[in-house]
Amino acid sequence: MKPTEVLSQITPLSADCMQAIDELTEQKHYTKGSIIHPSGKVCKHLYFIESGLLRFFYHDRDAKDVTYQFFGENLFTSVINSYYTQTPSLYNIEAMEDSSLYVLRFADFEALLSRFPELDKVYHSVLREFLLSAEQRIISLQFYSAEERYRNLLENQPSILQRVSLGHIASYLGINQATLSRVRSKVRL
Amino acid sequence: MKPTEVLSQITPLSADCMQAIDELTEQKHYTKGSIIHPSGKVCKHLYFIESGLLRFFYHDRDAKDVTYQFFGENLFTSVINSYYTQTPSLYNIEAMEDSSLYVLRFADFEALLSRFPELDKVYHSVLREFLLSAEQRIISLQFYSAEERYRNLLENQPSILQRVSLGHIASYLGINQATLSRVRSKVRL
DNA sequence: CGCACTTTTTGACTTTTGTCAAAAACATTC
DNA sequence: GAATGTTTTTGACAAAAGTCAAAAAGTGCG
Numbered sequence: 556m557k558p559t560e561v562l563s564q565i566t567p568l569s570a571d572c573m574q575a576i577d578e579l580t581e582q583k584h585y586t587k588g589s590i591i592h593p594s595g596k597v598c599k600h601l602y603f604i605e606s607g608l609l610r611f612f613y614h615d616r617d618a619k620d621v622t623y624q625f626f627g628e629n630l631f632t633s634v635i636n637s638y639y640t641q642t643p644s645l646y647n648i649e650a651m652e653d654s655s656l657y658v659l660r661f662a663d664f665e666a667l668l669s670r671f672p673e674l675d676k677v678y679h680s681v682l683r684e685f686l687l688s689a690e691q692r693i694i695s696l697q698f699y700s701a702e703e704r705y706r707n708l709l710e711n712q713p714s715i716l717q718r719v720s721l722g723h724i725a726s727y728l729g730i731n732q733a734t735l736s737r738v739r740s741k742v743r744l
Numbered sequence: 745m746k747p748t749e750v751l752s753q754i755t756p757l758s759a760d761c762m763q764a765i766d767e768l769t770e771q772k773h774y775t776k777g778s779i780i781h782p783s784g785k786v787c788k789h790l791y792f793i794e795s796g797l798l799r800f801f802y803h804d805r806d807a808k809d810v811t812y813q814f815f816g817e818n819l820f821t822s823v824i825n826s827y828y829t830q831t832p833s834l835y836n837i838e839a840m841e842d843s844s845l846y847v848l849r850f851a852d853f854e855a856l857l858s859r860f861p862e863l864d865k866v867y868h869s870v871l872r873e874f875l876l877s878a879e880q881r882i883i884s885l886q887f888y889s890a891e892e893r894y895r896n897l898l899e900n901q902p903s904i905l906q907r908v909s910l911g912h913i914a915s916y917l918g919i920n921q922a923t924l925s926r927v928r929s930k931v932r933l
Numbered sequence: 934c935g936c937a938c939t940t941t942t943t944g945a946c947t948t949t950t951g952t953c954a955a956a957a958a959c960a961t962t963c
Numbered sequence: 964g965a966a967t968g969t970t971t972t973t974g975a976c977a978a979a980a981g982t983c984a985a986a987a988a989g990t991g992c993g
Contacts, residue, residue, distance in 0.1 A: 615887060623886070636879050639872055675864040682871040683828055689878035690825050696885035697812070697918040698804060701980070721941060729886040731981050736942055890950070910971065920951050925972055 558603040558657050561629055565680045572671040579663045585650040592648040597641055598634035599661050605629075607654020608718055611646040612726075622727040625651075625715055631681050633661070651719060701730040702738045709742070747792040747846045750818055754866045761860040768852045774839040781837040786830055787823035788850050794818075796843020797907055800835040801915075811916040814840075814904055820870050822850070840908060890919040891927045898931070 558580060559573045585591055585607070592598055594613055602609070604626055611623040611634070623646055626632045637644035638661050668674050695704050705728060709716065716724065725735040747769060748762045757765075774780055774796070781787055783802055791798070793815055800812040800823070812835055815821045826833035827850050857863050884893050894917060898905065905913065910928075914921040 621887065623883075635872075636876050639876065672861055672864070675861070675868075678868065679864075679871065682868065682875060683824075686871060686875050686878060687825055687828065689875060689882060693878060693881050693885065694812075696882065698810065720939090732940095733942080733982080734980055737980095740942075909969090921970095922952080922972080923950055926950095929972075 566676045598637040601659045603657040605655040608651040622723045783836045787826040790848045792846040794844040797840040811912045
């Protein structure tokens with residue numbers, strides 16, 4: 556799907572507005588493994604994932620590669636905290652699969668916002684989705700054990716487990732790969 | 745401060761708009777220990793904290809009292825996920841100190857939004873703050889040890905440590921009270 | 934198929950955090 | 964200031980998760 560299609564499912568948008576979005580949005584293709592946004596740079600783009608899978612990750616104090624979040628098709632994403640605070644992004648964004656994205660400069664998006672107030676609603680809606688998923692994440696990290704977190708993932712986003720290596724999932728869940736492997740063999744029984 | 749004062753620091757608001765907010769907003773006082781919103785009910789209000797300290801908590805599977813979040817003066821808050829999804833709130837909101845709040849019904853807020861589009865900006869801004877703080881929280885839970893989380897809290901929100909008992913802080917950090925007590929005596933050295 | 938490479942699992946051990954209960958410290962009230 | 968209740972610390976032990984390294988399994992390719 557194209558971003559305007561998804562957006563207009565949230566609120567109906569005028570033809571003008573959709574056209575303006577289309578004009579400012581650029582479709583880009585990334586091959587598996589390529590870096591879409593490098594850490595250390597302020598993130599100035601909004602991304603919409605048409606197909607593929609993205610991973611936010613960074614290198615912790617021991618230079619270990621830690622996954623912060625995955626984003627799959629039909630989602631909007633960006634390193635929002637980097638943009639909002641105009642500070643360098645902690646995260647790299649990497650394509651885990653060949654991915655087709657629509658890219659929009661944040662500055663252009665803001666111009667669109669003031670030109671088409673109807674966009675405020677979809678903006679709210681996107682922020683809200685971010686917020687709800689962040690809250691879910693906090694609850695899972697604060698209250699659940701490694702095993703429970705794995706089970707939750709298995710229930711709620713089983714497709715990710717198919718598409719991503721265990722090491723990435725382990726760091727995403729905040730646990731050690733060996734531990735995750737053990738949890739998993741236990742869960743299988 | 746009053747909510748309109750804080751809001752107009754974000755974006756200047758028209759006198760009309762401020763007056764409309766004032767009219768729909770009700771000031772309420774809660775004594776220490778009282779429940780502002782009970783879990784199990786959909787949360788239909790926005791709260792602005794003029795003074796005092798609030799705590800979101802809930803009872804986990806073993807009926808243990810677990811703190812999800814603290815909110816201090818000059819902040820807006822609400823059980824947003826409950827409102828957004830129209831599902832019962834997981835959390836109770838409790839006044840940890842005698843607190844003075846301004847309360848606004850969500851439905852009224854939404855009416856204000858459509859009447860005064862200028863409010864979209866402040867709404868974005870509030871959502872954004874929520875989001876940034878949620879992200880901080882995730883990072884802290886995902887990547888830091890119990891001791892580091894305590895040190896972070898000590899650096900970033902030392903006042904909370906003065907105002908709240910250790911048990912609440914422990915559950916907020918996702919660790920056991922005894923563990924926190926030990927960490928603390930170690931940090932003091 | 935066989936080789937090189939990557940990912941996952943397993944074993945032995947360590948560290949971190951949790952549990953439960955009692956003691957100590959602190960507060961409050963009469 | 965003794966008595967009561969609450970919160971914090973501590974001790975002894977248990978469980979969960981991490982570490983490191985090697986073995987096993989899986990993948991891709993000439």
